[in-house]
Amino acid sequence: LSPSLPPFINAPDTDFSIAQKRDRALAAIQTVRQQLGQTYLPLVNGQRVNTLEVIESVNPSNPSEVVGKVGLLSIEQADGAIAAAKAAFPAWKNTPASERAAILRRAADLMEQRRAELCAWMVLETGKVLGQADPEVSEAIDFCRYYADEMERLNAGVNFDVVGETNRYHYQPRGISLIISPWNFPLAIPTGMTVASLVAGNCTLLKPAETSSVIAAKLTEILIEAGIPAGVFQYVPSKGSTVGAHMVKHPDVHMITFTGSQEVGCRIYADAAILQPGQRHLKRVIAEMGGKNAIIVDESADLDQAVQGVVYSAFGYSGQKCSACSRVIVLEPIYDAFVNRLIEATKSLHVGIAESPDTKVGPVIDAQAQNRIKAYIEKGKEEATLALEMPAPDHGYFVGPTIFTNVSPNAKIAQEEIFGPVLAVIKATTFDEAMDIANGTLYALTGGIYSRTPSHLDRAKAEFEVGNLYINRHITGAIVARQPFGGFKLSGVGSKAGGPDYLLQFLEPRHISENIQRQGFAPIEGAEQ
Incomplete structure (x- = not known):
């Protein structure tokens, strides 16, 4: 850690043995139940867009209960989202890392304020019991705060100066980043992948799993309230097999971060490797694909x-x-x-x-x-x-x-x-x-x-x-910064989430070497205006 950053402290989970906290969590479920059945539209360039196709997300404990209706983007609308990301990228790239990090920290604070509500949405949309949902909110908060710290650390760059010459090693964002998230950690995993991409300076599109799209819509609300600009983050629920595959192959997309099945992950890896007409870069793929x-x-x-x-x-x-x-x-x-x-x-x-x-x-x-x-x-x-x-x-x-x-x-x-x-x-x-x-x-x-x-x-x-x-302990529940998570072989490719190498995948390293053995400056007339 750099001297200015204190050691990372993880967000504490709720102690449900305290009756007041337990009652608040159960009351939140009833409050959220009154909000079921609403429609959640994609967010493209800061605007909600109507869609031809709408799916219902249901409560797996009681499938007759509709948690929400989610609009699915068409291929044409997805192209519009990618174009908006491309237009927003220059300004976001040049936004100071400290400002981007501050937005993540505000998002973390909002998640803490909405902890009981977020747990309730997970209970009702993905069938996750409170004792499993609450630590997931902690993990999402940790991702925001940890990656904010990490970006500020990396932003300092490295100096390799020698007499008469400066050598500066620093990082810049990659460009347009597509996040394809799973339903089983419907808040923590999309949060981690998305905020890592954003804080690194990439314009980011989140395509959540269809069965957890309402929780992803709640994450979207939080990121917008925290201050992410229009076009920089976009919520793009869509059919994975058609629109998702189209976005993976799009020549303006620079990287894809995926968590899901081995079958889909391998297909994304193969599709992303193909150089499309007009594409001027090779795509980076991060894929976490399960285990036995x-x-x-x-x-x-x-x-x-x-x-x-x-x-x-x-x-x-x-x-x-x-x-x-x-x-x-x-x-x-x-x-x-x-x-x-x-x-x-x-x-x-x-x-x-x-x-x-x-x-x-x-x-x-x-x-x-x-x-x-x-x-x-x-x-x-x-x-x-x-x-x-x-x-x-x-x-x-x-x-x-x-x-x-x-x-x-x-x-x-x-x-x-x-x-x-x-x-x-x-x-x-x-x-x-x-x-x-x-x-x-x-x-x-x-x-x-x-x-x-x-x-x-x-x-x-x-x-x-x-x-x-x-x-000599259970093997689930990795904690951000303490147990960075990820595997190899056919479990995936890429560095560990919640670890010190993770953000590097969302960045391009650059080096600038300058000869400073000169006699002052002699600028061209008018060039300094």
Whole structure:
């Protein structure tokens, strides 16, 4: 950190054990419920634009409840948004970094003021329970403040001066930036990707996932109130397969930042690589594409700690996190004892509507996800032993926590990302085998180990192929600046969100070397006017 910046302090989560704070959060849900069903239009060049196509975003706990109606941009309107961004770029590029950072800090303050309301929108639009939604607001606030600090640090540049010569290394923005955000962290992830792009000086278009477009509209309100100029930030909800793909390929777009599935991420990566007619740059792609994350539990592990951590990592937000634990690899001597305790602990989880205070496992996001997860459960019954399939409410998009044992490391349910509350328990006879199984997928995002054996911990630190390794703790819930998040292999490309390298991806480095061994200045007449 530069001397002028104090150490980063994360925003604290709400303590729901305090009755007053709990009551305020529950009251906010009822307040927001009175606002359901409104229409949210795209924001293009500072103006709301009418659209031919409108979709309904519904409450996954109760799909008959329409959270909001969202207008979807056409290709022609998306072209208009890109043109507006292009026109706004010169002024935004030349806006001092301190001013851009100040807007982010104002946005963070507004999020803190609207914390209970933002939580309520997440509960109702994406089925996220309060205990998971509140830390997400903290994460969004942290992204704003951390990237504001980081931009001020980077803006200082680096001087490599020698006698008679100055050498200045500094950064400039890339240009027009497209953000394609997911529904599973509907506030934190679009906030992080968007404000990183903005504070770096890029004109930024946010295309959120359709199922969480209302929350993205609330983020839009906050950024506009914080002072982002017209054309610099635009809210462009649209069909990903058509309009989204068109924007990815547009010759005036300089970079795409994506979080979502491996299939879509790889398509974006390929499309962005093609030089379009009139394009005068190569596009930068940042893509976070999921994982098949494992936790190893060895014979020396504290089983109370391990069971608790695995249950939280596997079934928090119904397993719909790219960081979630979907495989637990257990050493043979403790396998049976661990499995028995795991099943009993999972049975204690209450499955129900997201707004209920006692719910631990809410719905999955939509009917398509529900059907996909159920199909994997049926496949699991063919491949392995069904150890637990908890009942779930019929109304709404619910899937009960499901555990399979005697799972082969190469089974579909042990190799493919399910993105639901389904856990594969795999037996390993040796720690070497456990490590091989853990590394035996296409992904490298998060991983964990529960062990009290130093040599095993050292091996995991050196050889566990993951971007984020967690030791003797759960593997979800990375905290900005403390646990920068991101993976490699087919989990993605790009530097870690919430880390010291992240903003560099949104910037172009430049170097200026000047010979200063001259006898004063002799300007051309009239040139200094």
